[in-house]
Amino acid sequence: MLARDKAFYKTFITLSLALMAEQAVILSVNLADNVMLGSYSESALSGVAAVNQIQFVLQQLVYGVSNGVIVLGSQYWGQKRPEAVKKLCSIGLMCNLAITLFLFVLVSLFPRGALRLFTEDAEIASQGMAYLNIMRFSYVFFGLTAVMLGTMRIAGTVRIALEVSILSLIINVVINFLLIPGRFGLPELGVRGAALGTLTARVVECAVVAVYMFRGEKKLRMKIADCLNLDRQMLMDYLRVSFPIIMASIMWGVSNAVQTMILGHMDNSAIAAQSISATLFLLLKVTSVGASSAASIITGRTIGNGEMDRLREYTRTLQVLFLIIGAALALLYTIFRFPLLALYQISPETRTMANAFMTIQTLVFFTMSYQMPVNTGIIRGGGDTRFVMILDIISQLIMYPLALAGAFLLGWSPVAIMFLVNSDQIFKCLPACIRVNSYRWVRQLTRP
Numbered sequence: 396m397l398a399r400d401k402a403f404y405k406t407f408i409t410l411s412l413a414l415m416a417e418q419a420v421i422l423s424v425n426l427a428d429n430v431m432l433g434s435y436s437e438s439a440l441s442g443v444a445a446v447n448q449i450q451f452v453l454q455q456l457v458y459g460v461s462n463g464v465i466v467l468g469s470q471y472w473g474q475k476r477p478e479a480v481k482k483l484c485s486i487g488l489m490c491n492l493a494i495t496l497f498l499f500v501l502v503s504l505f506p507r508g509a510l511r512l513f514t515e516d517a518e519i520a521s522q523g524m525a526y527l528n529i530m531r532f533s534y535v536f537f538g539l540t541a542v543m544l545g546t547m548r549i550a551g552t553v554r555i556a557l558e559v560s561i562l563s564l565i566i567n568v569v570i571n572f573l574l575i576p577g578r579f580g581l582p583e584l585g586v587r588g589a590a591l592g593t594l595t596a597r598v599v600e601c602a603v604v605a606v607y608m609f610r611g612e613k614k615l616r617m618k619i620a621d622c623l624n625l626d627r628q629m630l631m632d633y634l635r636v637s638f639p640i641i642m643a644s645i646m647w648g649v650s651n652a653v654q655t656m657i658l659g660h661m662d663n664s665a666i667a668a669q670s671i672s673a674t675l676f677l678l679l680k681v682t683s684v685g686a687s688s689a690a691s692i693i694t695g696r697t698i699g700n701g702e703m704d705r706l707r708e709y710t711r712t713l714q715v716l717f718l719i720i721g722a723a724l725a726l727l728y729t730i731f732r733f734p735l736l737a738l739y740q741i742s743p744e745t746r747t748m749a750n751a752f753m754t755i756q757t758l759v760f761f762t763m764s765y766q767m768p769v770n771t772g773i774i775r776g777g778g779d780t781r782f783v784m785i786l787d788i789i790s791q792l793i794m795y796p797l798a799l800a801g802a803f804l805l806g807w808s809p810v811a812i813m814f815l816v817n818s819d820q821i822f823k824c825l826p827a828c829i830r831v832n833s834y835r836w837v838r839q840l841t842r843p
Contacts, residue, residue, distance in 0.1 A: 407689050413553035415685035420560035422678050424567045431571045439586045442522025444670035445510055452648035453498055457538045459644030460490045461545035463637025468549040469692050470841045473699020477615055482626045484546040486633050491538035499534050522586050529590035536601040543604050550614040559603045563596040636840055639784040646787045654816045657802045664745040665809040672752035675735050679724050687768040691776030710773055721764030728757050751810045763820040769827040778838025786826055790819040
């Protein structure tokens, strides 16, 4: 029986739409970089795509820390214990500060080594170096912003995320427009102009979110002093809950980086084609990401409230909603991929390969839109953070050795490799369905 509770649907739709819009605008920053650089130079596009794989690993780490705060914090919020949520925010900020500073130092010391993982082409590497030298300064700001927005999301404060993301997009597009080709007497900076646009947007974004959180947010009423309060018992609880989430995020980030590394060493056109196809895919994927985050928060609050009967209704209803979302996304992806390809000034070979990649991604959209929100939304939000990590380990131990062998030993085409590295989205559906309907994932994570 599906849920008839109107408040559930209102909460799910409100949270999902807000998170979808926020993520869509954030990804639009990358889309703006890709489209403007694609019109400027294919080597510039490929260089930025290589650097963005490093950025993607960073994002997964940052979001892993933030999601750990959300999973544990949602149960405390369901119990009406905001002070515990503040302590978790402090822990998340410290963790992301440490992670982003570490990665900043790493890419500063070994920039060429990092780029060689994704391409051996000298021109692409040169463009990537110019972009990375500026982009690395945005890491800390991005990490802090993610935790602050995640903490406010627990309390249902989501509007600020959309507003600040729109501001960030406008800043990035304007600076890109002026500095990539050099307009109105300004210097032509190419990839450095794109990096400056993103860096400026991240700094402004972080500043606006911080001011709102400590001055304007009325539900949590965070103070700067709260960020300096490190509760050791809460830290141990957080690490226990978050470690599997962070590990799963690392594996997801590394798997995407390995995918680009394989394609980049097979064919110079493959890395540009993958960047183009990924842009629209990720933009539409935000619908499932928003649904996952909303499901995680709702599930955590419901468990925190101790409403187990209602949890079963919500779980069944959410699965139906995820299937509907998947069908809609696959259709939209089919409709919009051809207009997107027309925006790029790329070689016929790159265009053909990008179209083939998009065909594959259309096929996996439906299954991904079910398994991902079930795994990372319901199951992980319900407290079982280990299941997703174990499932990812199994799928990647099977998938990537096959992909490496196919690419470098068996001579498979980039299109075949692309299908193989996306096949885990199909594989994960059955385990997700069995696990979520067993209800063995329900965990009470909070302390009395």
